[in-house]
Amino acid sequence: MYSVLRLLPFAAATAAVLMLSPAVAAISTEAAEVQLQLARLLFTDGRYIEAFNAYEQIKGHDDSRIKREALTGGVKSALRLGDFSHAHADAQLLARSAPRNAEAIATYADALWAVGLFEDSEEKFQDALSVQADNARALHGLARSLAGRNRLTEALDTAQAALGKDPRDAEIHHTVGSIYERMRRYEEAANAYSSYINLLPNKDRSAKAAWARAEVRFLRAFGTRPPLHIDPAAAGRLHTIPFRVINEKIIVKARVNKGPQLDFVLDTGSEQTVISRETAARMGIRPIVNILSAGVGDLGVRELELTRLDELEIGGSLKVQNVPSIIKNPPLHGLPTREMESFSPLALGLSVVIDYDRNQLLIGDNLPSETADVELPLRMHRLAMVPGSVQGGQASFILDTGGQVISISTDTASGLERGEMRNIPLKVYGASGWDRDAFLMPGVNLNFTNKIEYRNLSVVVLNLRAPSVLLGFRLGGIVGYKFLSRYRVSIDLDKSVVQLQARTQRRAD
Template identity: 30%
Template sequence: MLRAGLLRFVIASKKSFFFHLMKVTIILLILNLPTLADDTQEDLSKINKQAEKLKRKGYYEEAEKLFRILLEKNPQDSQLKLKLAFVLMKQRRFVEAYDMAFPVAKSEPKNSYAFAVLGNILLGAGNFREANVCLINALVLNKKEDLAWAGLGLLDFYENRLQESIQKLSNAVFLEPDEPDYVFSLAQVSARAEKYKEAADYYRQFLEMAPPADLDRRERIKGLMNFLRYIGDKSKLYVISGEKKTVVPIRVIRERPVIQVFIGKNKGPLNFVLDTGSGISVISEQTAERLKIKPIARGGKARGIGGEGKFEIVYGFLPSVTIGQIKIGNVPVYIRKFHAQQEDIDGYIGLAMISKFFTTIDYSSLQFSLVNYDEQQQSISQNSN
């Protein structure tokens, strides 16, 4: 046991040392760059290559410093301006990025990369309509503009056109297979589209291409991969059975709606908060232990509910959740420690569990209603006739 513990410590120490050494190397390189920049065109080319490597690995602040040094030597270089705009966008500095990219697109109306960068900036800032115009224009100019395909794929994702998103992101990966951002986006969209095994494979590919310097993020992705592989073996998630519609009473606790649900074959009702602001549902660690719900995957850290500390991310799987007369089978959940126990809350119902229903919370009558989507569509069709 002592040897195993010591071995784990040595491995962890080596990993920490590796990433620390990488960071120190980048800092030393940047400190030495001003003297390099005074030299030959070959030196500038080396700096540009290093900046591109840093950009691809996600070291955006360091890449920004290099691109700024290059721009000092070549202030009219539009491609450098666009590269700088891109790394500013990745740091969510959208105004600065826009101010850098827009003049280039305006002065070079046939520059497809300029419109691709500008479109992604607008997309990140939430201006979907103008982003779409820029990204489509980039593809009109150059059908092989991978960044434009990626941007349109993300736009489809945000607007819930999942199959179209997967197709466009796949085009981006085909055109630029070494760009880890595209692979990561494909993993996210595939998971949302319930293509869980494909999503796990894309996450694995992403880690092989660009392992995050943040060890905790790396562990989170590994845990998510294992979770996706587990649920990928299930025929289907969120399987609906029982009645087409149901109504259950709610209680309001600290301005949050709480309903009672039943998990699996357990007879006792459990108190769950309706939390449509989150995707996946959550069950408390204490309730999971009581119901003998075992973890199926784990990895990385997240903030605990009701507290300020961080705790390990743990995934679980519920055989079914019954709300009134409706049963929802095969429900993935997070298992988390709850700090505020005085409220007797067992979990939180996320949007994914009830996304196939029309839902209504009526605070005047203190009722929560669920209507199967197909049933509601049929009712609307009959009323229109």
């Protein structure tokens, strides 16, 4: 690790060289090499803005190797900063300048993943491995992609292979931790997250690092308790749960720790079960750690409490023990409705069918075969994601049964060419309070495969910047009740697909 004091003279010397050379191409190879060394040191020290600027100075150099390394470093720095668009733009330059270099291809694939193009990203990781079968960055990216398709054993093996090639890469340890957590191997997950934290620069105060530190303490608090445990007698059973629709939200009856029945919202847009502060106090449920959460609203990132429920009972038949849960504390004030309890079968590791005609859910490990009019690939990256397109540009959408409308992010909206069309301000609130920048954008064309098309649709535009940075990739938008209620919806984790069977128009309306 290099201290600030050791970096300053080096930085000053390099800056002096660059000031004497106004054109990047005119910088001597020797001076560019010094600049590369400076940029690497800044990156290693966690000074990502300075590292990015240092790489930026020489990414147009005539020397192909210097250019490749500068672009690679610039992309990595931009990704750490959450500047996904800039990372993608530079990664395209990198891919064109070094089309047969495995590290360059894998870096490009990382940038594709960061802008939500998961399938394109996986294809490029495979291309990188065809050039160099043991490239650590490509193996890591493939592992992350396999985990998103619920192929957890393959994902873990691939991530461990990446660690064997580059055991000092913190991000690989983080991915290993997330896979172990999905596999309910909490102690091993905590060990992997600890390795991630230990490899971070001391200056790293990012939301992701803070989340990992809290997650280690939370996972270890389970001790020998098996997380998300379902009685073996009920394992493999398909549970039929009745629901009501109130204000375009699916409501089921549930119990926490054998307490009284409560209304829970089915919310696949949340990565954990959620209870209110009032319910936690009434049931004597204490928090284990505080953890960062991000959502729609002016707060962006919000600190909440994380706890463990002894038992969550859904609909009378589905009982899950040792359930990770968020307590909405401190609560938000000034909202038109209180923050309700919610759950997601996906967070419990279970698949679900939503039958709006019969007002019932089917929840289980394995779903029956469905007749589908449309099938969308499902990616689980902490949240359920499906691909779509906005004005012909690809984007990834959160599948959010707790949401109401079809929305796109401000990042997605900013890239659209719309001429003089007027945006209409809206009052919208979400998990992080009021989004005072929200507006209605008319005249938008959306596609989800060639079978689902919306023309000249008015969509809500939301600021999804905070959750995007915390997740590590750009969110394109959200599809909620207005979209989902037109179909019988099957979200199948085992097959990694979302199947949509159109309802009759009368019933859908």
